[in-house]
Amino acid sequence: MELGAFSISLAVKDIAASAAFYKKLGFSDHGGDISQNWLILKNGETVIGLFQGMFEKNALTFNPGWTQNAQALDSFTDVRELQRELKAEGVEFLSEAEEGTTGPASFMLVDPDGNPIIVDQHV
Numbered sequence: 001m002e003l004g005a006f007s008i009s010l011a012v013k014d015i016a017a018s019a020a021f022y023k024k025l026g027f028s029d030h031g032g033d034i035s036q037n038w039l040i041l042k043n044g045e046t047v048i049g050l051f052q053g054m055f056e057k058n059a060l061t062f063n064p065g066w067t068q069n070a071q072a073l074d075s076f077t078d079v080r081e082l083q084r085e086l087k088a089e090g091v092e093f094l095s096e097a098e099e100g101t102t103g104p105a106s107f108m109l110v111d112p113d114g115n116p117i118i119v120d121q122h123v
Contacts, residue, residue, distance in 0.1 A: 001077070001082065001085060002064075002076065002077055003062035003064060003082065003119060004062045004063045004064035004065060004066055004076065004119075004121070005047070005062065005063040005066040005067060005068050005070070006047070006060070006061070006062055006063075006068075007040070007047035007048060007049055007061045007063075008047075008048050008049070008058060008059070008060060008061065009048075009049040009051055009055060009058065009059040009060075009061045009118065010048060010049065010050050010051065010058050011051055011052075011054070011055040011056060011057055011058055011059075012050050012051065012052050013052070014052070015034055015037050015038075015039060015050050015051075015052040016034065018050045018052075019034060019039055019041070019050060022041050022048065022050070023041070025043065026043045027041035027042060027043040027046075027048065028041065028042060028043070029041060030042035030047065030070070031070060032049070032050075037051065037052040037053055037054065038050065038051045038052070038054060040070075045068045047068060049061065055116070057114075057115070057116055058115075058116075059115070059116035059117065059118050060115060060116070060117045060118070061117075061118045061119075061120060062117070062118070062119045062120070063119075063120055063121065063122060064076050064077060064078065064079050064082060064119065064121045065078075065121050065122065065123040066122065066123065070122075072123045073123075076123075078102075078121065079097050079105045079106065079107065079119055079120075079121035080097050080099055080101070080105060082107075082119060083096060083097050083099075083107050083119075086109070091109055092109065093107055093108065093109050094108040094109055094110060094116070095107055095108045097121075103121075103123070104121055104122050104123065105121055106118060106119060106120040106121065107119050
């Protein structure tokens, strides 16, 4: 099962302070809008998202259809197909992608230790 590009989404208290800290570690802007309280940073192939007031907990994020550089792939497994495969394995969902649609969609689940996992397709 190919889940797509991986990043960690951090629930931060002060996005400006967090951005400044991670930039000291060599991360640079890759996307987002700090004025809207979300920012995507990258260091090499490592991607982190900073989100102030959007999530309660840090989350693992996968983006089907994207490379680690947020470029669209020619071929990938659609988020709805991933959802069907996981349902067949008995995985429970917090939210689901709407079946019968195409294009951008997402679902969310939680691992056995309570870590949120977001599968968020943008293409």
